[in-house]
Amino acid sequence: MSHVSEARRPWKLGIVLTLLFVMTATFGPLLYAVDPNAQNLLSVLSPPGAQYPLGTDQLGRDVLARLLHGARYSAGIAIAVVVFSIALGCILAGIAQWSGGMISTSLVMFSDAVYALPGLLVTLLLADVLGGGAMVIVFLLWIVAWPEYFRLSYSVGQQIVKSDHVLASRLAGASGGRIFRLQVLPVILPYLLSLGAISVGRIVLAIATLGFLGVGIAPPQAEWGMMINDLRVYWQISPIQLAAPVIAIVWVVLALLILSQSMPTTKPGLN
Amino acid sequence: MNSLEARNLKLSAGQLSLDVPHLRFKQGKSCCVVGRSGSGKSLLAAALSGLPVPGMAMTGDVCLNGSPADGPLWKDHVFVLPQEPALALNPTMPVGKQLAEVFRWRSDHACSCRSPGAISAEIGLDQDDLKKIPGQLSGGMQQRIMIAMALVARASFVIADEPTKGLDDGNKKRIIDLFGRFRTSGRGLIVITHDLEVASALADDIIVLGDGHIAEQGLASQVLTNPRSEATRELICNAPQNWPTAPATPQKPHCPVVRLEDVTFGYRRTTPILSEATIEIDGGEIVGLLGPSGSGKSTFGDLCLALQKPQSGIVQWFGSNLNSALIRKRRTKFQKLFQNPVTSFPPNLVLRDVFDKLTPQSADANIKDELMSRLGLTDDLLLRRPDQVSGGELQRLAIIRVLLAQPSFLVCDEPSSRLDMSVQRLAIDVIAEYSSQYSSAVLLISHNETVLRKRANRVFEISHEGRLSLKSYD
Numbered sequence: 001m002s003h004v005s006e007a008r009r010p011w012k013l014g015i016v017l018t019l020l021f022v023m024t025a026t027f028g029p030l031l032y033a034v035d036p037n038a039q040n041l042l043s044v045l046s047p048p049g050a051q052y053p054l055g056t057d058q059l060g061r062d063v064l065a066r067l068l069h070g071a072r073y074s075a076g077i078a079i080a081v082v083v084f085s086i087a088l089g090c091i092l093a094g095i096a097q098w099s100g101g102m103i104s105t106s107l108v109m110f111s112d113a114v115y116a117l118p119g120l121l122v123t124l125l126l127a128d129v130l131g132g133g134a135m136v137i138v139f140l141l142w143i144v145a146w147p148e149y150f151r152l153s154y155s156v157g158q159q160i161v162k163s164d165h166v167l168a169s170r171l172a173g174a175s176g177g178r179i180f181r182l183q184v185l186p187v188i189l190p191y192l193l194s195l196g197a198i199s200v201g202r203i204v205l206a207i208a209t210l211g212f213l214g215v216g217i218a219p220p221q222a223e224w225g226m227m228i229n230d231l232r233v234y235w236q237i238s239p240i241q242l243a244a245p246v247i248a249i250v251w252v253v254l255a256l257l258i259l260s261q262s263m264p265t266t267k268p269g270l271n
Numbered sequence: 272m273n274s275l276e277a278r279n280l281k282l283s284a285g286q287l288s289l290d291v292p293h294l295r296f297k298q299g300k301s302c303c304v305v306g307r308s309g310s311g312k313s314l315l316a317a318a319l320s321g322l323p324v325p326g327m328a329m330t331g332d333v334c335l336n337g338s339p340a341d342g343p344l345w346k347d348h349v350f351v352l353p354q355e356p357a358l359a360l361n362p363t364m365p366v367g368k369q370l371a372e373v374f375r376w377r378s379d380h381a382c383s384c385r386s387p388g389a390i391s392a393e394i395g396l397d398q399d400d401l402k403k404i405p406g407q408l409s410g411g412m413q414q415r416i417m418i419a420m421a422l423v424a425r426a427s428f429v430i431a432d433e434p435t436k437g438l439d440d441g442n443k444k445r446i447i448d449l450f451g452r453f454r455t456s457g458r459g460l461i462v463i464t465h466d467l468e469v470a471s472a473l474a475d476d477i478i479v480l481g482d483g484h485i486a487e488q489g490l491a492s493q494v495l496t497n498p499r500s501e502a503t504r505e506l507i508c509n510a511p512q513n514w515p516t517a518p519a520t521p522q523k524p525h526c527p528v529v530r531l532e533d534v535t536f537g538y539r540r541t542t543p544i545l546s547e548a549t550i551e552i553d554g555g556e557i558v559g560l561l562g563p564s565g566s567g568k569s570t571f572g573d574l575c576l577a578l579q580k581p582q583s584g585i586v587q588w589f590g591s592n593l594n595s596a597l598i599r600k601r602r603t604k605f606q607k608l609f610q611n612p613v614t615s616f617p618p619n620l621v622l623r624d625v626f627d628k629l630t631p632q633s634a635d636a637n638i639k640d641e642l643m644s645r646l647g648l649t650d651d652l653l654l655r656r657p658d659q660v661s662g663g664e665l666q667r668l669a670i671i672r673v674l675l676a677q678p679s680f681l682v683c684d685e686p687s688s689r690l691d692m693s694v695q696r697l698a699i700d701v702i703a704e705y706s707s708q709y710s711s712a713v714l715l716i717s718h719n720e721t722v723l724r725k726r727a728n729r730v731f732e733i734s735h736e737g738r739l740s741l742k743s744y745d
Contacts, residue, residue: 163614164609164611164614164615165614165615165616165617165618166617167578167607168607168609168615168616168629168669168672169617169629170602171576171602171603171605171606171607171676172603172606172629172630172631172672172676173602173603173631173676174628174629178628178629179629182617182620182624182628182629183617183619183620183629186619187619266618266619266620266656267619267620267621267624267656268621268656
């Protein structure tokens, strides 16, 4: 990897975009204190103006307020699911690599089995049994999402664990945890974060699907996927209202992607 | 008769630089460029072929038949055999197809052989080998495929960069024989090497590079027997056949550090790569291990280090049978020095972190500083990453790292076979010194018999059938 490409990585842009999103999700609803669920049937689908900065939806609800409130739910749940999945996948892959033999084989088989299940259907079924709510949704999406991260960390980690430099450290008496922290994690984490950033968008849509089917986060709770679904039929009349949640999702995915790509994989040395 | 000329070449890349006032290569002659690593040999090859290495700056002219070349010469006039054939071949395509591509796009109409089959017989590969992808062939076979391509390609000059790097003696001989064909086919051959054996076998003329300039040039017989420059003398004196023999070690009390009894091992049950090996290695003793590539030399080392479990037989450390408690207790006392220094350091860490956090901390803090100055290394190297230091420096750091563990038993798996002879000699001498000082046992694995004869107390050989036998030299 050349030094030019490292220097050119737009890590500042990634940090700015991410910070902006976090600030908006945290303080936005406090600063723009409009009830996201208040309907005003007299101004349905009204274009952006002084009263409604981003216009209203088909029930006359303030799109900006819904967007700000939805940020906590949609992006919050998606990021939580990704973080939990990376942690679980990574830990299990570490166990599988380190112990080898039967434990490794059975973990790989178990993860393949989970991966083979249609994730959304399983979530749907269990959500119906367990009842909705944000915590349940996070848990359910987590248990179907981790195998992806497991497989990635397992295969990338395999090359590292088999390498001479890990063997050299083992011979030098370094503990498994230390080798993992210094030699394995810094290499695989960028891969995992890139995958995670991309799947944030997918999870937002999965949450919307669940909401649409009446499990998970129930309407009228503001939530980006549901907003897109509601407004999609009015795209000719109110393109800006539809574009707002779409751009929000793109924003979050892009911010996380840039941030994950600009993670330094190596410590800088002298030139 | 074509000729290739370099006029007023000034080359530089990073810390390397090379100044060539004038050089002339003739077709039908073979010329070897020798020099220590870092003397700019590869820069010269890059300039002559027109395939610049990244970050290379060049002024001056490369002339073909007396006039400056228009366009890079690799297109029609020069064929380059790069350093690592494995990287030059397409890893996903059968080698026969890759050879056929050369026939199709770049064949030399004067070449007498008209099919990939004919040429592969000439280089000693059969039809089945041609259906394999490069990963299924040995390093020597890959190099022969590259030579076959060079033989059929339209080019008046062939430049080979370290063609025998990492090959055992048998493969080396074959490559040298094949290179004779370039001369008989009327091409000019330019071989870059640090191995004087190769140079004396191949070269009509020799060019010796030393620290950025041409130290000496002339007929091979003259330069090698009657060197005039310091650089040449240093090269000749570091060639293994000219190493001073190690002083005979005084007889030490018999205390085996590692003992193997009737050990059999194979990755597949039917074909053991090691069968019924019995050996005792005493403290303070250097045991050499010889054998063709792929004969299981490294596996033998791993068995001694308890990194592999034998299928049958007994492995003992300090006289007691191996068990997991013993291995855990003595792990850091049984060390390995890897063949390739680049892969034995984590690529993502600064070297100081490796020494501070991933190396046993010895009680005596001075040992590291002593070794560093003994091996001619400075502390600021530790602030760099492995890719920012040279291979020779990295191998010396690897030696320091294993010696800091103060091992009772050290396996050196072809230490620095990919580096030049001066580093190799320094490496082996430092290890030998350590071994006699701390009476630790050393297993020195090499395919270079001369090195082992000069430095080992006893030399064992592994045959293709996996038999271990003691070699006697009288």
